[in-house]
Amino acid sequence: MINMPKGTKDVLPQDSYKWQYVEKKAREVAKVFGALEIRTPTFEHTEVFLRGVGETTDIVNKEMYTFNDKGGRSITLKPEGTAGVVRSFVENGLANSALPAKLFYITQCFRYERPQAGRLREFHQFGVEFLGAKNADMDAEVILLAKSFIESVGIDKVSLYLNSIGCKDCRKTYQDALKEYLNAKHDKLCPLCQERLNKNPLRVLDCKNDDCKEITANAPKILDFICEDCSNHFEKVKELLTLAGVEYKINPNIVRGLDYYTRTVFEFVSENIGAQGTVCGGGRYDGLVAQLGGNDMPGIGFAVGIERILMLLENTKKQIENPNKIKVYFAPMGEEEGKKAFELASRLRQNGISADFDHMGRGIKSQFKYADKIGAAFVGVIGSDELTNGVVKMKDMAGGTETAVKFEEIIEFLK
Protein backbone atom coordinates (compact mmCIF):
# COMPACT_ATOMS: atom_id res chain seq x y z
CA MET A 1 0.00 0.00 0.00
CA ILE A 2 1.24 3.47 -0.83
CA ASN A 3 0.33 6.17 1.68
CA MET A 4 -0.54 9.76 0.87
CA PRO A 5 2.21 12.31 1.44
CA LYS A 6 2.50 13.85 4.92
CA GLY A 7 0.33 16.92 5.35
CA THR A 8 -2.20 15.98 2.67
CA LYS A 9 -5.74 14.70 3.08
CA ASP A 10 -8.20 12.69 1.02
CA VAL A 11 -11.74 14.00 0.95
CA LEU A 12 -13.76 10.79 1.05
CA PRO A 13 -17.14 10.34 -0.66
CA GLN A 14 -18.99 10.34 2.66
CA ASP A 15 -17.52 13.75 3.52
CA SER A 16 -17.42 15.57 0.20
CA TYR A 17 -20.87 17.08 0.74
CA LYS A 18 -19.40 19.16 3.59
CA TRP A 19 -16.89 20.68 1.19
CA GLN A 20 -19.63 21.32 -1.32
CA TYR A 21 -21.63 23.06 1.41
CA VAL A 22 -18.77 25.40 2.35
CA GLU A 23 -17.90 26.12 -1.30
CA LYS A 24 -21.55 26.85 -2.09
CA LYS A 25 -21.75 29.34 0.77
CA ALA A 26 -18.53 30.99 -0.47
CA ARG A 27 -19.98 31.38 -3.95
CA GLU A 28 -23.28 32.71 -2.62
CA VAL A 29 -21.62 35.34 -0.43
CA ALA A 30 -19.18 36.34 -3.20
CA LYS A 31 -22.14 36.80 -5.51
CA VAL A 32 -24.09 39.12 -3.26
CA PHE A 33 -21.00 41.33 -2.94
CA GLY A 34 -20.63 41.39 -6.75
CA ALA A 35 -17.41 39.33 -6.91
CA LEU A 36 -16.64 37.13 -9.93
CA GLU A 37 -14.61 33.95 -9.90
CA ILE A 38 -11.04 33.86 -11.18
CA ARG A 39 -9.07 30.64 -11.64
CA THR A 40 -5.32 30.84 -11.93
CA PRO A 41 -2.78 28.04 -12.43
CA THR A 42 -1.71 25.76 -9.60
CA PHE A 43 1.91 26.69 -10.30
CA GLU A 44 3.57 29.94 -11.28
CA HIS A 45 7.05 31.12 -12.10
CA THR A 46 8.80 31.28 -8.73
CA GLU A 47 9.47 34.96 -9.31
CA VAL A 48 5.76 35.74 -8.79
CA PHE A 49 6.06 34.74 -5.14
CA LEU A 50 9.57 36.09 -4.61
CA ARG A 51 8.36 39.51 -5.71
CA GLY A 52 4.79 39.15 -4.47
CA VAL A 53 4.95 37.44 -1.09
CA GLY A 54 8.46 38.73 -0.32
CA GLU A 55 11.91 37.25 0.02
CA THR A 56 12.17 37.73 3.78
CA THR A 57 8.97 35.84 4.62
CA ASP A 58 8.79 32.36 6.13
CA ILE A 59 6.65 31.26 3.20
CA VAL A 60 9.30 32.10 0.61
CA ASN A 61 12.28 31.12 2.73
CA LYS A 62 11.13 27.83 4.10
CA GLU A 63 7.76 26.69 2.89
CA MET A 64 7.56 26.79 -0.88
CA TYR A 65 7.38 23.73 -3.11
CA THR A 66 9.86 24.93 -5.72
CA PHE A 67 11.44 22.85 -8.47
CA ASN A 68 12.96 23.18 -11.89
CA ASP A 69 10.76 21.82 -14.65
CA LYS A 70 12.17 19.83 -17.55
CA GLY A 71 12.81 23.08 -19.41
CA GLY A 72 14.96 24.34 -16.53
CA ARG A 73 12.46 26.99 -15.35
CA SER A 74 11.98 27.57 -11.64
CA ILE A 75 8.39 26.73 -10.84
CA THR A 76 6.51 27.01 -7.52
CA LEU A 77 3.22 25.46 -6.41
CA LYS A 78 1.17 28.37 -5.15
CA PRO A 79 1.59 28.87 -1.40
CA GLU A 80 -1.32 31.37 -1.40
CA GLY A 81 -3.78 32.89 -3.86
CA THR A 82 -3.08 36.62 -3.96
CA ALA A 83 0.17 36.83 -5.93
CA GLY A 84 -1.11 34.62 -8.77
CA VAL A 85 -4.37 36.58 -9.02
CA VAL A 86 -2.49 39.87 -9.19
CA ARG A 87 -0.10 38.41 -11.79
CA SER A 88 -3.14 37.40 -13.86
CA PHE A 89 -4.82 40.79 -13.34
CA VAL A 90 -1.73 42.53 -14.74
CA GLU A 91 -1.04 40.05 -17.54
CA ASN A 92 -4.64 40.07 -18.80
CA GLY A 93 -5.02 43.84 -18.61
CA LEU A 94 -8.00 43.59 -16.26
CA ALA A 95 -7.21 47.10 -15.08
CA ASN A 96 -8.63 48.29 -18.42
CA SER A 97 -12.08 46.90 -17.71
CA ALA A 98 -14.45 47.95 -14.94
CA LEU A 99 -12.77 48.97 -11.72
CA PRO A 100 -12.81 48.02 -8.97
CA ALA A 101 -12.21 44.46 -10.11
CA LYS A 102 -13.92 42.22 -7.58
CA LEU A 103 -12.46 38.75 -7.78
CA PHE A 104 -12.80 35.59 -5.73
CA TYR A 105 -11.26 32.13 -5.86
CA ILE A 106 -11.38 28.73 -4.24
CA THR A 107 -8.02 27.09 -4.63
CA GLN A 108 -5.60 24.59 -3.19
CA CYS A 109 -2.35 25.98 -1.74
CA PHE A 110 0.91 24.29 -0.84
CA ARG A 111 3.22 25.09 2.05
CA TYR A 112 5.96 22.89 3.43
CA GLU A 113 4.98 23.34 7.08
CA ARG A 114 5.07 21.01 10.06
CA PRO A 115 1.66 19.34 9.83
CA GLN A 116 -0.68 19.44 12.81
CA ALA A 117 -4.41 19.82 13.36
CA GLY A 118 -5.50 22.68 11.08
CA ARG A 119 -2.10 22.97 9.42
CA LEU A 120 -1.49 21.01 6.25
CA ARG A 121 0.96 20.97 3.38
CA GLU A 122 -1.83 21.00 0.86
CA PHE A 123 -4.78 23.06 2.02
CA HIS A 124 -7.56 25.10 0.46
CA GLN A 125 -8.48 28.75 0.56
CA PHE A 126 -11.54 30.76 -0.29
CA GLY A 127 -10.18 34.21 -1.03
CA VAL A 128 -11.19 37.53 -2.49
CA GLU A 129 -9.08 40.24 -4.07
CA PHE A 130 -10.67 43.63 -4.76
CA LEU A 131 -8.44 45.77 -6.95
CA GLY A 132 -8.54 49.42 -7.89
CA ALA A 133 -10.18 51.18 -4.93
CA LYS A 134 -8.18 53.03 -2.32
CA ASN A 135 -11.07 54.22 -0.16
CA ALA A 136 -11.66 52.95 3.35
CA ASP A 137 -15.15 51.75 2.44
CA MET A 138 -13.47 49.03 0.37
CA ASP A 139 -11.58 47.82 3.45
CA ALA A 140 -14.81 47.73 5.44
CA GLU A 141 -16.62 45.92 2.62
CA VAL A 142 -13.96 43.21 2.33
CA ILE A 143 -14.01 42.65 6.10
CA LEU A 144 -17.81 42.44 6.00
CA LEU A 145 -17.62 39.89 3.19
CA ALA A 146 -15.32 37.68 5.25
CA LYS A 147 -17.58 38.01 8.27
CA SER A 148 -20.70 37.24 6.21
CA PHE A 149 -19.08 34.09 4.87
CA ILE A 150 -17.96 32.86 8.29
CA GLU A 151 -21.43 33.50 9.71
CA SER A 152 -23.24 32.00 6.73
CA VAL A 153 -21.54 28.63 7.17
CA GLY A 154 -22.81 28.64 10.75
CA ILE A 155 -19.72 29.51 12.76
CA ASP A 156 -19.81 31.81 15.76
CA LYS A 157 -17.40 32.75 18.55
CA VAL A 158 -14.99 34.26 16.06
CA SER A 159 -13.29 37.56 16.89
CA LEU A 160 -12.09 40.15 14.43
CA TYR A 161 -8.66 41.66 15.12
CA LEU A 162 -7.65 44.79 13.32
CA ASN A 163 -4.47 46.78 12.86
CA SER A 164 -2.87 49.26 10.50
CA ILE A 165 0.73 48.80 9.49
CA GLY A 166 0.90 52.11 7.65
CA CYS A 167 2.32 52.85 4.24
CA LYS A 168 5.87 52.22 3.14
CA ASP A 169 6.95 55.69 4.33
CA CYS A 170 5.59 55.72 7.85
CA ARG A 171 6.43 52.06 8.33
CA LYS A 172 10.08 52.92 7.78
CA THR A 173 10.03 55.32 10.76
CA TYR A 174 8.37 52.66 12.85
CA GLN A 175 10.77 49.94 11.76
CA ASP A 176 13.69 52.10 12.85
CA ALA A 177 12.15 52.67 16.28
CA LEU A 178 11.31 49.00 16.65
CA LYS A 179 14.79 47.94 15.60
CA GLU A 180 16.35 50.25 18.14
CA TYR A 181 14.12 48.84 20.90
CA LEU A 182 14.73 45.21 19.90
CA ASN A 183 18.46 45.67 19.39
CA ALA A 184 18.79 46.58 23.02
CA LYS A 185 17.24 43.18 23.88
CA HIS A 186 18.91 41.26 21.08
CA ASP A 187 20.35 38.46 23.23
CA LYS A 188 17.01 37.60 24.80
CA LEU A 189 15.27 37.07 21.45
CA CYS A 190 14.92 33.59 19.95
CA PRO A 191 17.51 32.77 17.23
CA LEU A 192 14.90 33.19 14.49
CA CYS A 193 13.93 36.64 15.71
CA GLN A 194 17.59 37.64 15.98
CA GLU A 195 17.70 36.93 12.27
CA ARG A 196 14.36 38.67 11.60
CA LEU A 197 15.57 41.74 13.45
CA ASN A 198 17.74 42.80 10.54
CA LYS A 199 15.71 41.53 7.62
CA ASN A 200 12.14 42.21 8.70
CA PRO A 201 11.78 43.40 12.32
CA LEU A 202 7.97 43.57 12.13
CA ARG A 203 7.86 39.79 12.00
CA VAL A 204 9.28 39.65 15.55
CA LEU A 205 5.93 41.03 16.70
CA ASP A 206 4.02 37.86 15.90
CA CYS A 207 6.60 35.38 17.18
CA LYS A 208 4.98 32.75 19.40
CA ASN A 209 8.06 32.26 21.60
CA ASP A 210 7.29 33.29 25.22
CA ASP A 211 10.48 35.36 25.69
CA CYS A 212 9.88 37.21 22.45
CA LYS A 213 6.25 37.81 23.39
CA GLU A 214 7.32 39.32 26.70
CA ILE A 215 9.75 41.62 24.93
CA THR A 216 7.34 42.72 22.22
CA ALA A 217 4.57 43.43 24.76
CA ASN A 218 6.37 46.67 25.63
CA ALA A 219 7.71 47.44 22.17
CA PRO A 220 6.78 50.71 20.44
CA LYS A 221 3.35 50.40 18.81
CA ILE A 222 2.92 50.98 15.11
CA LEU A 223 -0.31 52.92 15.57
CA ASP A 224 1.71 55.64 17.34
CA PHE A 225 3.87 56.02 14.24
CA ILE A 226 1.57 55.90 11.23
CA CYS A 227 1.27 59.11 9.19
CA GLU A 228 -1.81 61.33 9.11
CA ASP A 229 -3.17 59.84 5.87
CA CYS A 230 -2.83 56.28 7.13
CA SER A 231 -4.30 57.26 10.46
CA ASN A 232 -7.33 58.95 8.83
CA HIS A 233 -7.81 55.90 6.62
CA PHE A 234 -7.78 53.60 9.65
CA GLU A 235 -10.21 55.81 11.58
CA LYS A 236 -12.61 55.70 8.63
CA VAL A 237 -12.40 51.89 8.41
CA LYS A 238 -13.20 51.62 12.10
CA GLU A 239 -16.06 54.12 11.79
CA LEU A 240 -17.63 52.18 8.91
CA LEU A 241 -17.29 48.87 10.72
CA THR A 242 -19.00 50.36 13.77
CA LEU A 243 -21.71 51.73 11.50
CA ALA A 244 -22.24 48.21 10.14
CA GLY A 245 -22.45 46.84 13.68
CA VAL A 246 -19.22 44.86 13.39
CA GLU A 247 -17.33 44.33 16.63
CA TYR A 248 -13.55 44.36 16.45
CA LYS A 249 -10.50 44.50 18.67
CA ILE A 250 -7.37 46.43 17.84
CA ASN A 251 -4.28 44.26 17.99
CA PRO A 252 -1.10 46.22 17.24
CA ASN A 253 0.88 42.99 16.99
CA ILE A 254 -0.90 41.76 13.89
CA VAL A 255 1.60 42.26 11.09
CA ARG A 256 0.77 39.20 8.96
CA GLY A 257 3.34 36.86 7.48
CA LEU A 258 3.43 38.25 3.95
CA ASP A 259 5.37 41.31 2.81
CA TYR A 260 2.82 42.91 0.52
CA TYR A 261 0.57 44.44 3.15
CA THR A 262 0.03 48.16 3.66
CA ARG A 263 -2.36 49.97 5.99
CA THR A 264 -5.30 47.79 7.14
CA VAL A 265 -4.56 44.22 8.19
CA PHE A 266 -7.02 41.91 9.90
CA GLU A 267 -7.62 38.39 11.14
CA PHE A 268 -10.66 36.43 12.25
CA VAL A 269 -9.69 34.13 15.09
CA SER A 270 -11.80 31.35 16.59
CA GLU A 271 -11.77 30.37 20.22
CA ASN A 272 -12.70 26.83 19.24
CA ILE A 273 -9.73 25.34 17.37
CA GLY A 274 -6.74 25.96 19.58
CA ALA A 275 -3.36 26.86 18.14
CA GLN A 276 -4.46 27.15 14.54
CA GLY A 277 -7.39 29.40 15.44
CA THR A 278 -6.87 31.94 12.68
CA VAL A 279 -9.54 31.07 10.14
CA CYS A 280 -9.10 34.14 7.97
CA GLY A 281 -6.35 36.63 7.28
CA GLY A 282 -6.21 39.59 4.98
CA GLY A 283 -5.39 43.18 4.38
CA ARG A 284 -4.64 45.98 1.98
CA TYR A 285 -1.72 45.72 -0.45
CA ASP A 286 -1.42 49.02 -2.29
CA GLY A 287 2.01 48.32 -3.81
CA LEU A 288 1.59 44.75 -5.04
CA VAL A 289 0.16 45.40 -8.51
CA ALA A 290 3.08 47.70 -9.34
CA GLN A 291 5.50 45.22 -7.81
CA LEU A 292 4.26 42.57 -10.24
CA GLY A 293 4.65 44.84 -13.26
CA GLY A 294 1.32 46.68 -13.36
CA ASN A 295 0.37 50.30 -12.83
CA ASP A 296 0.26 51.84 -9.42
CA MET A 297 -3.00 50.36 -8.21
CA PRO A 298 -4.41 49.64 -4.74
CA GLY A 299 -5.86 46.31 -3.67
CA ILE A 300 -7.28 44.53 -0.65
CA GLY A 301 -8.37 40.98 0.07
CA PHE A 302 -8.45 38.05 2.44
CA ALA A 303 -8.30 34.28 2.43
CA VAL A 304 -10.15 31.81 4.64
CA GLY A 305 -8.73 28.33 5.25
CA ILE A 306 -11.41 25.85 4.24
CA GLU A 307 -9.99 22.99 6.33
CA ARG A 308 -10.09 25.23 9.38
CA ILE A 309 -13.71 26.13 8.68
CA LEU A 310 -14.55 22.43 8.38
CA MET A 311 -12.70 21.70 11.62
CA LEU A 312 -14.75 24.34 13.39
CA LEU A 313 -17.98 22.95 11.99
CA GLU A 314 -16.91 19.53 13.22
CA ASN A 315 -15.96 20.81 16.69
CA THR A 316 -19.18 22.72 17.13
CA LYS A 317 -21.13 19.67 15.92
CA LYS A 318 -22.99 21.74 13.35
CA GLN A 319 -25.32 19.52 11.34
CA ILE A 320 -24.90 19.91 7.59
CA GLU A 321 -27.59 18.38 5.47
CA ASN A 322 -26.28 15.93 2.87
CA PRO A 323 -28.05 16.80 -0.39
CA ASN A 324 -26.38 13.97 -2.32
CA LYS A 325 -28.44 11.10 -1.00
CA ILE A 326 -30.35 8.99 -3.50
CA LYS A 327 -34.08 9.75 -3.56
CA VAL A 328 -35.22 6.28 -4.48
CA TYR A 329 -33.58 2.89 -4.58
CA PHE A 330 -35.50 0.19 -6.49
CA ALA A 331 -35.39 -3.29 -5.03
CA PRO A 332 -36.57 -5.77 -7.68
CA MET A 333 -37.26 -9.41 -6.73
CA GLY A 334 -36.48 -11.12 -10.05
CA GLU A 335 -35.20 -10.69 -13.58
CA GLU A 336 -38.35 -9.18 -15.14
CA GLU A 337 -38.76 -6.90 -12.10
CA GLY A 338 -35.10 -5.91 -12.60
CA LYS A 339 -35.86 -4.70 -16.12
CA LYS A 340 -38.72 -2.57 -14.76
CA ALA A 341 -36.38 -1.15 -12.09
CA PHE A 342 -33.90 -0.24 -14.85
CA GLU A 343 -36.64 1.43 -16.87
CA LEU A 344 -38.10 3.39 -13.93
CA ALA A 345 -34.69 4.54 -12.69
CA SER A 346 -33.81 5.76 -16.20
CA ARG A 347 -37.05 7.72 -16.46
CA LEU A 348 -36.54 9.35 -13.06
CA ARG A 349 -32.95 10.30 -13.86
CA GLN A 350 -34.07 11.90 -17.11
CA ASN A 351 -36.38 14.02 -14.99
CA GLY A 352 -33.61 15.05 -12.64
CA ILE A 353 -34.62 12.76 -9.77
CA SER A 354 -31.80 10.65 -8.33
CA ALA A 355 -32.54 6.96 -8.54
CA ASP A 356 -30.65 3.71 -8.32
CA PHE A 357 -31.38 -0.02 -8.25
CA ASP A 358 -29.74 -3.33 -7.43
CA HIS A 359 -26.74 -4.12 -9.62
CA MET A 360 -25.48 -7.01 -7.54
CA GLY A 361 -28.29 -9.60 -7.71
CA ARG A 362 -28.81 -9.34 -3.94
CA GLY A 363 -31.74 -10.75 -1.96
CA ILE A 364 -34.39 -8.30 -0.75
CA LYS A 365 -33.01 -8.06 2.80
CA SER A 366 -29.52 -7.15 1.61
CA GLN A 367 -31.00 -4.67 -0.80
CA PHE A 368 -32.73 -2.89 2.07
CA LYS A 369 -29.46 -2.87 4.01
CA TYR A 370 -27.66 -1.34 1.06
CA ALA A 371 -30.41 1.26 0.57
CA ASP A 372 -30.08 2.18 4.22
CA LYS A 373 -26.29 2.53 3.92
CA ILE A 374 -26.51 4.93 0.99
CA GLY A 375 -29.24 6.87 2.77
CA ALA A 376 -31.97 6.41 0.14
CA ALA A 377 -35.11 8.34 1.05
CA PHE A 378 -37.41 5.66 -0.46
CA VAL A 379 -37.04 2.03 -1.35
CA GLY A 380 -39.26 0.97 -4.25
CA VAL A 381 -40.00 -2.75 -3.97
CA ILE A 382 -41.01 -4.48 -7.23
CA GLY A 383 -42.16 -8.09 -6.83
CA SER A 384 -44.28 -10.18 -9.21
CA ASP A 385 -47.57 -8.83 -7.74
CA GLU A 386 -46.39 -5.25 -8.20
CA LEU A 387 -45.34 -5.99 -11.76
CA THR A 388 -48.78 -7.48 -12.55
CA ASN A 389 -50.59 -4.53 -10.95
CA GLY A 390 -48.31 -1.87 -12.50
CA VAL A 391 -47.25 -0.41 -9.15
CA VAL A 392 -44.17 0.00 -6.97
CA LYS A 393 -44.39 -0.44 -3.21
CA MET A 394 -42.68 2.72 -2.01
CA LYS A 395 -41.30 2.53 1.50
CA ASP A 396 -40.51 5.84 3.14
CA MET A 397 -37.26 4.97 4.94
CA ALA A 398 -37.59 7.72 7.55
CA GLY A 399 -41.29 7.44 8.33
CA GLY A 400 -41.70 3.70 7.65
CA THR A 401 -44.96 4.10 5.71
CA GLU A 402 -45.60 2.11 2.51
CA THR A 403 -47.56 3.39 -0.49
CA ALA A 404 -48.42 1.57 -3.72
CA VAL A 405 -47.60 4.02 -6.50
CA LYS A 406 -48.53 3.47 -10.13
CA PHE A 407 -45.55 3.31 -12.53
CA GLU A 408 -46.77 6.37 -14.42
CA GLU A 409 -47.28 8.37 -11.23
CA ILE A 410 -43.83 7.86 -9.69
CA ILE A 411 -42.38 11.17 -10.85
CA GLU A 412 -45.31 13.07 -9.40
CA PHE A 413 -45.06 11.08 -6.15
CA LEU A 414 -41.35 11.78 -5.70
CA LYS A 415 -41.52 15.44 -6.58
Ligand code: HAM
Ligand atom coordinates in the same frame (compact mmCIF):
# COMPACT_ATOMS: atom_id res chain seq x y z
P1 HAM B 1 -2.54 33.60 5.20
O1 HAM B 1 -2.81 34.22 6.53
O2 HAM B 1 -1.18 33.09 4.94
O3 HAM B 1 -2.92 34.71 4.12
O4 HAM B 1 -3.57 32.44 4.94
C1 HAM B 1 -4.97 32.65 5.02
C2 HAM B 1 -5.65 31.51 5.74
O5 HAM B 1 -5.31 30.26 5.13
C3 HAM B 1 -5.21 31.33 7.18
O6 HAM B 1 -5.92 32.20 8.04
C4 HAM B 1 -5.58 29.87 7.44
O7 HAM B 1 -6.97 29.76 7.73
C5 HAM B 1 -5.31 29.23 6.09
N1 HAM B 1 -3.99 28.55 6.11
C6 HAM B 1 -2.78 29.10 5.96
N2 HAM B 1 -1.81 28.15 6.01
C7 HAM B 1 -2.43 26.98 6.21
C8 HAM B 1 -1.99 25.62 6.36
N3 HAM B 1 -0.71 25.28 6.27
N4 HAM B 1 -2.92 24.66 6.56
C9 HAM B 1 -4.25 24.97 6.62
N5 HAM B 1 -4.72 26.23 6.48
C10 HAM B 1 -3.83 27.22 6.29
C11 HAM B 1 -2.85 34.53 2.78
O8 HAM B 1 -2.64 33.48 2.24
C12 HAM B 1 -3.14 35.79 1.99
N6 HAM B 1 -2.99 35.49 0.59
C13 HAM B 1 -4.53 36.31 2.32
C14 HAM B 1 -4.86 37.54 1.53
C15 HAM B 1 -5.60 37.62 0.41
N7 HAM B 1 -4.46 38.77 1.82
C16 HAM B 1 -4.91 39.59 0.90
N8 HAM B 1 -5.60 38.90 0.03
